[in-house]
Amino acid sequence: MIFRQLFDPVSSTYSYILGCEGKHEAIVIDSVFEQHNRDTALLRELNLSVRYAIDTHIHADHVTGAWLMKQEFDAQIAIAEKANVTNADVALHDGETLVFGDCSLTAIATPGHTAGCMTFITEDKSMAFTGDCLLIRSAGRTDFQAGDVETLWNSIRDKIFSLPDGCLIYPAHDYLGRTVSSVAEEKRFNPRIGGDAQQEDFSGYMENMNLPHPKLLALAVPANILSGKPEYEPNIPTWGPITVTFAGIPEVEPDWVANNRATLCILDVRNEQEFQGDLGHVEGSMLIPLSELRQRINEVPKDKPVVVICQSGKRSAMATQILQTDGFKQTANIAGGLINWTKLTLPGLVV
Structure with missing residues (x-):
């Protein structure tokens, strides 16, 4: 399977491309609107078409590139049913499988950061794309978008931490340059929810973070409820097929x-x-x-x-x-x- 991790420095967002080498089909996870040209260029160089453009949740810090992927590749936009977005083609439920070529991802409901968060797991359980649910040595905030501390605790401890210890964790963000972790690492070293942490410890930590709201919250959430469909046509060069x-x-x-x-x-x-x-x-x-x-x-x-x-x-x-x-x-x-x-x-x- 082809795998690429891509980074948006403005929002510190990780996007992921997973591709089937034999059938030349791909899934794109958590694409960023402003990085569309970069992502499509790589997809074309890898000779991949996009079967699904999926988001782990409704992002509050960037606008998704899912709509642009749909226009470029006739991709199916997929996101959790509980996200309640418009323009999506597939409303995902817990345990649903997305097939691309000879490969597949299973969507697992992991709410808590938002009500519509999902983690996507490869068929062999070697990789999990956790969105903003479980981050590297951290966890997603729960103070807006119907977030809930107890729900997030259960999602991480019961669903993500039940994966094999060697399963690699690929989050939607990191702000310190870290790119990957594992279930074993997070179970042992995550200061919020790992080690001997109890639910009361986790709740106390999460409820006293006092973080400012994301700068793009007012722009990103309404745009992402529309699956990233812009109100205007993208500025495409008219002088030639560039x-x-x-x-x-x-x-x-x-x-x-x-x-x-x-x-x-x-x-x-x-x-x-x-x-x-x-x-x-x-x-x-x-x-x-x-x-x-x-x-x-x-x-x-x-x-x-x-x-x-x-x-x-x-x-x-x-x-x-x-x-x-x-x-x-x-x-x-x-x-x-x-x-x-x-x-x-x-x-x-x-x-």
Whole structure:
């Protein structure tokens, strides 16, 4: 199974991608709206489609990216029935299983932080995605969204702590750079609920935390009740079919460029010898070697989109970043460079 843990530094949220290598289907857990381009770029690079976009609960500190996943991949939005959200496709109940390819996750109701919290457990019980129920050496707060200390205690002690000791714990947040724990670790070392802690100890701890409400509470909760569906259409570039790689590079496919050469500035960032060499160059392209681009950037027109090319797409990726830094809004790397262009036998090459 493919597994990736991703981090949003603004809300300290962990998102997770679990994918079936054989069937190329994935589940995305606790996605963040602002990280959608990053997440979809990685999913495409891993050749994964999204079967389910799931949230462990209604988040109060960020807006979910579930709706965007639905639009991008025709994913099914899944969340606990007790979360009472709109726009969800699957209202999950305790013990329900979600299948993606040859893999599956089981949803276990673990309320307490909110009434609609769920923990998702892999089929072999080697991994548990606990949301804000059980955190690393901590536990989710219970002072808003129908939270309840006794309910949270029971969820952790009876359901999560009953998993195998070796089961890895992956929470929705951590604020100290910790990425993973285990059932055994939390049973022994969690200062709120582990070791010899009794329910009275846990209640006393949780009821006297006096934490401020999350800064985005007023924005995030209403948005997440709508499953992250925005009131506006996302700002998608209109000049071309742009995708963004996991490294953050905007890319466009060479076949689209070949069919739209007249409306574009094609910037070749190889050297003169390569430009005139065996691979040739795209007819009408502008040559500025990468090593000279910063000094000659004023020669690049800003009145039309600039697509950048080199032999393989590596140097042109760096050139695209340079252009973006200099204020070019309509720029993209040509995916795979001239090697890809030649492989696709596209028109417009001068050899």
